[in-house]
Amino acid sequence: MAGLASTIYNSLIRKNTVFLTTIFASAFVFELGFDSISNRVWDSFNQGRQWKDIRHKYVQAEEDEE
Amino acid sequence: MLARTCLRSARSVAPVRNVASKTASRSASTSSSSEGAASSFTMTVAGSAATAVAVGSIAWYFHLFGQEAYAMTPAEEGLHPTSYPWEHLKWNKTFDHQALRRGFQVYREVCASCHSLNRVAWHALVGATHTVDEAKTMAEEHEYDTEPNDEGEIEKRAGKLSDPLPSPYKNDEAARAANSGALPPDLSLIVKARHGGCDYLFDLLTGYPEEPPAGAAVPAGLNFNPYFPGTGIAMARQLYDGLVEYEDGTPATASQMAKDVVEFLNWSAEPEMDERKKMGMKVVVVSTVLFALSVWVKRYKWSPIKTRKIVYNPPVKH
Numbered sequence: 001m002a003g004l005a006s007t008i009y010n011s012l013i014r015k016n017t018v019f020l021t022t023i024f025a026s027a028f029v030f031e032l033g034f035d036s037i038s039n040r041v042w043d044s045f046n047q048g049r050q051w052k053d054i055r056h057k058y059v060q061a062e063e064d065e066e
Numbered sequence: 067m068l069a070r071t072c073l074r075s076a077r078s079v080a081p082v083r084n085v086a087s088k089t090a091s092r093s094a095s096t097s098s099s100s101e102g103a104a105s106s107f108t109m110t111v112a113g114s115a116a117t118a119v120a121v122g123s124i125a126w127y128f129h130l131f132g133q134e135a136y137a138m139t140p141a142e143e144g145l146h147p148t149s150y151p152w153e154h155l156k157w158n159k160t161f162d163h164q165a166l167r168r169g170f171q172v173y174r175e176v177c178a179s180c181h182s183l184n185r186v187a188w189h190a191l192v193g194a195t196h197t198v199d200e201a202k203t204m205a206e207e208h209e210y211d212t213e214p215n216d217e218g219e220i221e222k223r224a225g226k227l228s229d230p231l232p233s234p235y236k237n238d239e240a241a242r243a244a245n246s247g248a249l250p251p252d253l254s255l256i257v258k259a260r261h262g263g264c265d266y267l268f269d270l271l272t273g274y275p276e277e278p279p280a281g282a283a284v285p286a287g288l289n290f291n292p293y294f295p296g297t298g299i300a301m302a303r304q305l306y307d308g309l310v311e312y313e314d315g316t317p318a319t320a321s322q323m324a325k326d327v328v329e330f331l332n333w334s335a336e337p338e339m340d341e342r343k344k345m346g347m348k349v350v351v352v353s354t355v356l357f358a359l360s361v362w363v364k365r366y367k368w369s370p371i372k373t374r375k376i377v378y379n380p381p382v383k384h
Contacts, residue, residue, distance in 0.1 A: 038351065042158075042344050050340070051163045051193055057314075058197050 144295035145273075147265035154329055155264065158347060160340040161333050167195040168312050169330025172323045175310050177253065180245065180301075182233035185254030186334050189227040194337065195330075201227060208232045246287050248300030257328070257335040264328050269293045271324040274303035 012022045047053070136143070154161045170191065173183065188205040192198050205225035210232075212221045225232070234250075235241035242249050257263050270293045278290035288298035305320040312318050333339070365372075 034348070034352075038344075038348050042347065045158045046160045049160050049162045049164075051195070054164050054167075055197070058200065 145292040147262040147269040169326035172327040180250040257332045
């Protein structure tokens with residue numbers, strides 16, 4: 001455990017430039033993950049209520065007409 | 067000069083008089099308290115009377131100014147709307163977009179003959195209730211003014227997605243003239259603009275009685291609706307069972323149409339609601355985690371102070 005912590009400290013935190021890059025990169029990755037998870041939760045709350053859930057009915061209908 | 071000296075002398079006299087009266091009252095009160103049983107009875111009476119006067123004046127003041135003032139009669143206030151369990155008003159629910167589509171159909175076929183919706187553009191419907199092609203087709207059915215051409219003439223062109231929904235009347239004056247003086251309000255923000263919001267609109271639309279109750283005075287040209295402040299409303303009942311034919315096969319009862327159109331008008335008043343609630347959920351989640359983290363950090367930093375023990379060792383006597 002101590003070995004892992006010191007590896008992380010030495011590789012990601014010790015140099016300020018690397019630490020800053022780590023912060024930005026992890027913020028980016030976290031944002032991606034958090035958004036996709038919360039979007040999925042939101043869609044499960046609102047199953048069948050949103051436009052993307054009913055869109056296929058109307059797009060399909062128009063393609064049939066043409 | 068003479069007047070000024072007079073004033074000065076008067077001023078110099080005043081404190082003296084004050085002192086004199088103060089000493090007089092003090093001597094009176096000390097003498098009365100020392101008198102015994104008879105005066106303690108009068109003291110009790112005087113104290114009770116003063117308390118009664120104080121309480122009474124506070125009660126009278128509250129009666130006059132403390133209560134909520136109703137300038138209008140209950141009829142003029144209008145009946146309070148029932149609160150309905152709107153699904154789309156829950157904190158984690160979006161609009162039901164199928165209902166929005168039905169509601170737009172009701173607006174277009176019923177409401178739009180008198181009410182404008184001019185804060186909503188055709189493109190707002192795209193991705194909310196209709197596809198791009200459907201919205202374009204509907205926009206093209208209406209004519210709009212062009213910019214003045216080379217000769218300064220204003221011509222007509224077919225509608226585009228960027229145009230607002232067309233108003234039924236050229237201007238407010240024309241709308242009043244066509245409705246015997248009553249202006250049908252623009253419905254874009256009507257849910258936000260009326261007390262009770264969705265509940266009020268639903269009750270207003272479905273609350274017309276078959277005939278006004280006995281004793282209700284309904285002026286000529288108005289209709290009776292208990293939910294409308296004043297009860298006399300220029301709009302007659304509009305929604306009857308089977309008035310529109312829904313394309314998705316939902317039975318078009320009056321209450322179904324009212325519910326759909328109210329939800330649609332709520333969407334037109336706050337089209338950002340879906341996104342806003344989703345963002346709100348994310349904010350709550352993130353701030354909960356950050357708050358828990360800050361509590362942990364506080365406890366971590368304070369733990370030496372909170373767990374320290376102060377020991378007092380008295381000096382050993384020799």
